[in-house]
Amino acid sequence: MIVVLSKGISTHDKEMVRIYLKDRGFAIRDQLLGEDEVIGATGKGVVDLRELGILPGVERVAATSKPYELASRESKSEDTIVTVGPVKIGGSRITVIAGPCAVESREQILETALRVRESGAVMLRGGAYKPRSSPYAFQGLGMQGLEFMKAAGEATGMPIVTEVVSPEFAAQMNDLTDMFQIGARNMQNFELLKKVGALGKPVLLKRGPSATIEEWLLSAEYLLAAGTRDVVLCERGIRTFETYTRNTLDISAIPVVKGLSHLPVLVDPSHAVGIRAKVSSAALAAVAAGADGLTVEVHPHPDEALSDGPQSLFPEQFERLMRDIEALAPVVGKELLRTPKPSQELSTKSVDLSSGTPKPVSPKDLPVAFSGESGAYAEQALMRAFGEEAPRLGAASFRAVFDAVLDGSAGFGVAPVENSLAGSVHENYDLFLRYPDIAIVGELKLRIVHCLIGEENAQIENISIVRSHPQGFAQCRDFLDKYPHWQLEACNDTATAVASIAREGATKVAAIAGEAAAKAHGLKVLKAGIETNPLNYTRFVIIARRNGSDKAPVPPSLGSEPANKASLVFSVSDEPGSLFACLKIMSERGINLSKLESRPIQGKPWEYQFYVDVTLPPTEETFDAVVQELKAKTEDFHFLGSYRASL
Structure with missing residues (x-):
């Protein structure tokens, strides 16, 4: 049973709840679950839930039917989002962790980190301590390997996750790792679980090779009960009678566990199949089944790897896999998570581990992204919000604006969401759902005056094709109805329509856009004010990337x-x-x-x-x-x- 306490509960009321439960035969423990302060009550006690629910300071009572109370979806209906530095795991994101099985040298881990980061990984994995079946196999570099890995992660802007194999190593490793991994062999090492959970750091918990789903969730319960709030489950295949793969990937466990628990679920396809050629297929199947992400083994030279080379992808294979995941993500209603890079260019030449770590650039020092070319209405809105001298980044589409803000190429973005004549720009509203780490931080309204724009020698009576954004056509419908023989060609934005005419030198093609676009591309206005209603306004929003606290920075130009x-x-x-x-x-x-x-x-x-x-x-x-x-x-x-x- 979980007793959720009210925010701001007094010490006296909290103690009275504890006494009430103890007197009725329950063993109790205090716990933080997300932002909620809760009391877990276990044992064979008997209580009237209605009476317990009206005690001062009690917000609600969740009576669970599962032995894993804190991990159960009965105690928390919404999905848990685990935050590791700039990385979020869970919700509508697909988070990809990549790296070698083991850290072998400073150069090897840095090269791997650079390659997987460039392909889209957001966290770096690697073993400093390796529990191996044979005592003669490579056991890892220990703390030195962890130091190499930490430096590589900082140089590439990636938090690191590494396996802890013994309780006595946990405290020693705590300052160097961003996320602990409990390996499959240690899933039921309860003393290790209690020690790691008490440190309060995020934990990636792998399923044991012969563990049932309930045993797996009970191990997660150990971590949560010990003190950590952030546990991520990892399916990595179970041992069956099959011999053609290293293990059998239990795809069905993904939807089952997500129904039973609020914790995010990752999949390790590398250990599941153990064969490099099969890893990508298993990874895509996991995403299709609802996994919140993947942890994939990648090595720059797998044939020379000291550990698990046959299942490690070449960097080129990992890059192809990331492209496939990006294509699959929208089909399953998710978006591939990307995080800002510490610098715009990452290479082994530009990053020196011994010289320090590149620092992330502040959003206010980055350009502001907008969709279109010079003269676009979005650029006018940008200058209104940030000033005419603000650095700008033109993007090829609305989605590209979101991408630029997400990956750190731009500090802020400007996107239209609604027009007073044509209604909502549904594409951008839908993008907010696909990009959960993007937030609205400001808005402004811009009056839209549309013009028919053409080449210097163009005449209205000779026009046969008109280009613009579909919203531009909708806002000028009455004018266009006068010329039913015109062929309408949709473009990504109004300024791009103007730019295409300038590039082609077409005299029988016109564009619907603003006067600023005509000036920017050296064309002339054939007719101004062609919008159906002069009270034509577009509402633009300013977007930014949410930080770790789920807030997003507000541009200084918008005031305080x-x-x-x-x-x-x-x-x-x-x-x-x-x-x-x-x-x-x-x-x-x-x-x-x-x-x-x-x-x-x-x-x-x-x-x-x-x-x-x-x-x-x-x-x-x-x-x-x-x-x-x-x-x-x-x-x-x-x-x-x-x-x-x-x-």
Whole structure:
């Protein structure tokens, strides 16, 4: 049984709850579960749950039917997101950890780190201590290997995960590793679990070769009960009668465990199959089955590896696998996690482990990304928000803007989300769900004056093709209806449409864009003000990458006034009154809705999610309470960000 305590509970009330449980025959332990302070009660005690639930300081009681109470989804319905430095594991992300089986030398671990980082890995794996079946096999470099690995991780901006094999090594390794790994052989080494759990650091727990799912989760319970809040489960294959692979990858365990537990689940395809040629297929199958990520063995020269060379991918194979994962991710409703690099160029020549670690660049020192070429409306919005001298990064698409902010190429991004005539830019709203580590930190509204733009010698009567973004066509529908013979060609953005005419020198092709785009590319305005309604405004949002605390930096140019607006996305169960129940929560708390729009959920026909903009209440505590209530009422909930509303 889990007793969730109210935030701000007094010491007296907490002690009274403890006494109440002890008097009724329970063994108790204090525990932090996410942001909640809880008391775990185990044993054969008997209690009236209704009476326990109304005790002062008790927020709710979760009676679990599982022996792994803290790891059970009955005690925590929402998925746990484990944070390791800039890396988040769980939720709608696919997190890839890569590196060699063992650290063999300073040069080997650095070369591997550079290659896997360039391909998209966000954490570095490698063994400093290796528990081997044979006492004569390579046992690792010990603490020296861990120091090499830590330096390589810092040089490439990747947290490291390494196996701890003995309780006495745990404290010694604690300052050098970012995440402990409990290997398959040690899954039921309970003294090791208790020692590592007490250190409070994130732990990657591998399933034992002969362990049942319940035994695996009970080992996770040891870690959680000992003190750590962050446990990631790792399926790495179990021992069966099959001999064609090293182990048998239990794909079915992934959805089963995710149903039983709130903890994220990774898969180690390298140990599962043990054959290099089969690793990528197993990895993709794991992603399709719902895994939150992978840990993959990669070695620059597998044939020379001192440990597990036959199952280690060549860097080129790993790069292909990452491309395949990126293509598969949207199909399963996820996004491949990327993190900012410490520098824009990583190579063995530019990184010297002995000379220190490159430092991440502050977001305010990086360019601001926008979709399109010079003269785009997004660039005008950018200059309005950041100033005309702000460094800029033009991106080929809206998604490329999100990518640039996510990988650290840009500190902030500017993206349109709504037009007063044509409505929402659904592509960008959908991108927020695919990029959970991107948040809205500001907004501004820009008046849009569309022009028909062409070459210097172009005439309206000779035009046969018009290019623009689909929103541009929609906003100029009345004007375009006058020329039904024009062929409309969609472009990624309005400025790109103008740039294409300038490059081609086409005299029978025109573009719909702003006057700034015409000036930027040396073209002329054939007709100005062609939008259907002169009150044509586009709402742009400023986006940034969330940091470890789930907050995102706010551009200094937006001022220091507190946020007064927030954007949410949620879905509800298909039953009468489910949406009304959510709206009622906000209404009763005095929260005003400024936007409510439904959108189909990709991959789920006839199911919908709701985009909501709200005015924030005067106190942050009120809104936090609303969010918690909404999470309890909704099927899926996303907080897109809070920001200062544009006037």
